[in-house]
Structure formats: structure tokens, C-alpha cells
Amino acid sequence: MKSLIDIIDLTPQEIDQMIETACDIIDNPKKYSEKCKGKKLATLFFEPSTRTRLSFEAAMYELGGNVIGFSEANSSSAAKGESVADTAKTISCYADIIAMRHPKEGAPFVASKNASIPVINAGDGGHNHPTQTLADLLTIYREKGGFNNLTIGFCGDLKFGRTVHSLINAMARYSGIKVVLISPEELKVPSYVKKNVLKANDIPYIQTTNLEEVMPQLDVLYMTRVQRERFFNEEDYLRLKDSYILDLPKLANAKEDLCIMHPLPRVNEISVAVDDDPRACYFKQVLNGKYMRMALILKLLEEAEK
Amino acid sequence: MNVDSIMNGIVIDHITAGLAFRLYNLLDLDKLDCPVAIIKNVNSRKMGKKDIIKIDSEIPINFDVVGFVDPNATINVIKDGVLVDKHSIGMPQKLTNVIKCKNPRCITSVEQEIEHVFVLTDKQEKVYRCLYCETKADI
Numbered sequence: 342m343k344s345l346i347d348i349i350d351l352t353p354q355e356i357d358q359m360i361e362t363a364c365d366i367i368d369n370p371k372k373y374s375e376k377c378k379g380k381k382l383a384t385l386f387f388e389p390s391t392r393t394r395l396s397f398e399a400a401m402y403e404l405g406g407n408v409i410g411f412s413e414a415n416s417s418s419a420a421k422g423e424s425v426a427d428t429a430k431t432i433s434c435y436a437d438i439i440a441m442r443h444p445k446e447g448a449p450f451v452a453s454k455n456a457s458i459p460v461i462n463a464g465d466g467g468h469n470h471p472t473q474t475l476a477d478l479l480t481i482y483r484e485k486g487g488f489n490n491l492t493i494g495f496c497g498d499l500k501f502g503r504t505v506h507s508l509i510n511a512m513a514r515y516s517g518i519k520v521v522l523i524s525p526e527e528l529k530v531p532s533y534v535k536k537n538v539l540k541a542n543d544i545p546y547i548q549t550t551n552l553e554e555v556m557p558q559l560d561v562l563y564m565t566r567v568q569r570e571r572f573f574n575e576e577d578y579l580r581l582k583d584s585y586i587l588d589l590p591k592l593a594n595a596k597e598d599l600c601i602m603h604p605l606p607r608v609n610e611i612s613v614a615v616d617d618d619p620r621a622c623y624f625k626q627v628l629n630g631k632y633m634r635m636a637l638i639l640k641l642l643e644e645a646e647k
Numbered sequence: 648m649n650v651d652s653i654m655n656g657i658v659i660d661h662i663t664a665g666l667a668f669r670l671y672n673l674l675d676l677d678k679l680d681c682p683v684a685i686i687k688n689v690n691s692r693k694m695g696k697k698d699i700i701k702i703d704s705e706i707p708i709n710f711d712v713v714g715f716v717d718p719n720a721t722i723n724v725i726k727d728g729v730l731v732d733k734h735s736i737g738m739p740q741k742l743t744n745v746i747k748c749k750n751p752r753c754i755t756s757v758e759q760e761i762e763h764v765f766v767l768t769d770k771q772e773k774v775y776r777c778l779y780c781e782t783k784a785d786i
Binding site: 424425426443444445446447448450451465466467468533536537 | 750752753754755756757758760761768769774777778779780781782783
């Protein structure tokens with residue numbers, strides 16, 4: 342059973358096909374409005390997430406399907422101590438596809454090994470969040486016209502930021518990519534990402550703490566939030582949370598066609614004044630996320646039927 | 648120092664000096680009731696110093712554990728005082744239920760029934776990562 346646990350479960354060709362489907366959905370929404378009629382998506386959200394859960398639900402409704410599920414662990418049988426494996430087996434009897442968010446890393450993988458229906462990882466702790474990466478990829482594709490020969494800057498929490506690691510992994514498979522890593526010393530990209538992804542794919546990269554200095558080089562700027570929930574120590578969080586705040590003066594030297602992205606939610610790392618700048622793409626990213634989730638649901642249900 | 652030769656059993660040889668105790672623990676040799684000898688810092692022409700473990704019984708040995716702790720170790724099977732089999736190990740691709748993931752955010756930290764699986768991701772650097780959360784194993 343094909344599931345999506347990590348972005349590298351998808352080949353670049355599969356991602357290209359899904360982008361093609363997503364673009365077709367954008368152009369011809371009616372064509373897809375009954376594609377999932379009679380199908381049920383189970384959204385198993387063991388931790389709260391407004392955006393991702395609603396995006397999955399909206400995606401399934403726009404495909405003509407239905408949604409069942411829960412939005413926090415307390416309202417599920419996990420509160421009674423049920424294992425992820427048993428939950429996955431049980432839900433397989435009710436639904437056609439699962440979207441699972443879980444605070445424990447690897448939980449959706451365990452579910453995929455026990456479910457008889459496809460499982461989509463909708464975020465597992467600080468580990469993977471592949472559908473966010475799909476949203477990011479569609480945004481880059483639509484804003485920049487493709488993936489090759491881009492200089493992408495990642496800024497903020499590059500240590501715990503799972504969306505950053507996933508997007509670096511996905512982009513590493515395209516040619517002519519350059520990566521600029523902008524973070525405080527304490528939140529640098531882990532060395533294994535640099536070794537296993539960037540160096541292994543001969544991708545040139547630079548590390549810096551100065552955002553303004555590298556701004557003119559960037560085609561894409563991927564901002565991230567310093568996430569309170571990833572810290573065991575509140576003091577460290579408070580010290581690092583305001584490391585980078587993107588505002589209009591900082592964008593003075595940026596390219597005119599820079600694409601500013603953020604996986605959201607933001608706290609204060611992008612000034613609200615930037616929202617009206619045509620280079621701000623983070624709300625388009627949210628919309629693109631829904632289209633890519635639609636394309637993904639279609640793909641996995643089609644493959645499950647084969 | 649003399650340690651008697653064994654007639655029927657296992658000799659784990661060419662263990663990097665200092666690793667014998669870790670191997671002893673991970674192989675659960677403390678649970679055996681037959682004689683087991685750990686010989687530390689034996690002079691070796693090839694290795695300078697090495698450790699040896701001798702087990703005076705024909706017990707099944709988990710090769711993956713030996714390969715994980717020391718891929719250069721060899722396992723010798725002795726029958727009637729004669730060496731009948733010699734295995735070079737190398738690093739196993741996968742380790743199941745040998746070590747536990749230390750990441751408190753890993754699903755294995757809360758669900759007792761899940762197997763603890765580590766996968767070799769970097770042979771050169773001898774890096775094993777948890778199959779579920781990709782946390783690096785402590786070697």
C-alpha cells in the first residue's frame with residue numbers, strides 16, 4: 342500500500358505529475374468535484390493543527406468526498422491507551438485514506454505498516470511534514486516557473502524546522518540549486534542534513550548569521566518560526582525567538598521577483614507590512630497546500646484501487 | 648595469563664580493545680550459566696591490543712550485535728577442541744531490538760510493543776539511525 346511518510350517516498354517524476362494535477366485542478370475545479378464521491382478521509386489529529394487539518398478536509402470536500410476523524414488525542418481512543426497500530430487497523434475498516442498528525446516521531450510510519458489503506462503523514466513531531474513540502478514545491482513552481490537554477494535562502498530555526506529539512510531534501514534533486522542557510526549559531530542545520538543531502542548531491546551552500554548580506558542573491562526566501570514546542574528549555578526559546586524579523590527595510594536589496602515563503606503560523610518573524618508586498622507568497626502557499634493535498638489524495642486512492 | 652582452551656563453544660576474537668564488555672552486555676552473556684571468559688588487552692600482532700570472549704557452550708550468537716559493536720571481530724565455532732567454522736561479520740544493515748532509541752519524542756518511547764529498529768545510513772562513519780524518527784544511535 343503506497344503511503345506518504347517522507348517527501349523522499351515520492352520520486353521527482355511523481356512530484357511533477359502531482360504538480361501537473363494540482364495545476365489542472367486550479368484551472369478546472371469542476372472536473373475534480375466528484376472524483377472522490379463515496380470516499381472517506383479519516384483525519385487522525387493527535388495534536389491540534391488548525392491549518393493542516395482544515396486543508397485536508399477542504400481538499401477532500403472539494404473532491405466530493407467525506408471526512409471523519411478527531412482533532413485532539415483526548416477525544417480519541419489513544420486517551421484510553423490504544424496503540425497507533427490498533428488505531429490504524431480500526432480506521433482501515435471505516436475510511437479509504439488516513440491523514441495523521443501525531444506528536445511522536447515515526448507514528449504515521451507505524452500506522453502505515455498496520456493500515457490496509459494509504460496513510461499520509463500530516464506532521465510527526467519535529468520529524469517530517471511532507472504535505473507542507475508539497476505546498477512549498479507547488480508555490481516555487483508557480484512563482485518561479487520551475488525548480489532548476491534557483492538560489493534558495495532558509496532563515497530562522499534551521500535545526501528543529503522539519504519543513505526546512507524536507508524542502509532541502511526535495512530541492513536537492515533538481516539541478517543548479519544553491520542553498521543559503523541563515524540562522525543563529527544555536528539553530529544551524531544539523532550536520533547530517535549538510536552531509537547526507539547537500540554535500541552528497543554536490544549542492545553549493547553557504548551558512549551565515551546575516552540575512553541582509555545575502556538578500557540580493559536570493560530567488561526564494563523561506564522564513565521559519567522559532568517554535569516554542571520544540572524547546573525543552575524556555576530560556577533558550579526566549580533568547581532565540583526574535584533572531585530574525587523580516588520587514589520592508591530588509592527587503593530593500595532583494596530581487597524584484599523574490600518569492601517570500603513561510604510555512605505559517607508566523608509569530609513576528611515577518612512584519613505584517615510585508616504582507617502587501619507582491620513578493621509575499623505565504624498565503625498563496627496555504628492555498629497551494631490544499632491543491633497539492635487534493636492531488637495527493639487522488640494519487641494515493643488511485644494507486645490503492647490498482 | 649592462561650585461560651583454558653574450550654572444547655565446545657564460541658570464541659569471539661579480534662575485538663577492538665575495550666569493546667568486550669559492551670559486547671558481553673549486548674549479547675546478554677551475563678544470563679548464561681556456562682563459563683564465559685573476557686580476556687582484555689591481549690597482545691596482537693595485527694591490532695596491537697585486542698579483547699577476546701570465550702564461551703564454553705555452543706550457544707546461538709546474534710551476528711548483528713557483534714557486527715554493530717565491532718565489525719572487525721570474528722566468531723569462531725569450536726567443536727571437540729577443533730575450529731570448525733570462522734565468521735567475519737561486517738556491519739549489519741539493520742539492527743532489531745538490540746539498542747533503544749533515546750529520542751523522547753520517538754514513537755518507540757511510548758509504545759512498548761514496537762520493535763526498536765536501527766538502519767545503517769553511513770557505513771564510513773558507522774552511523775545507525777532509528778527507523779522511525781531517524782535519531783542517530785549512540786555507538
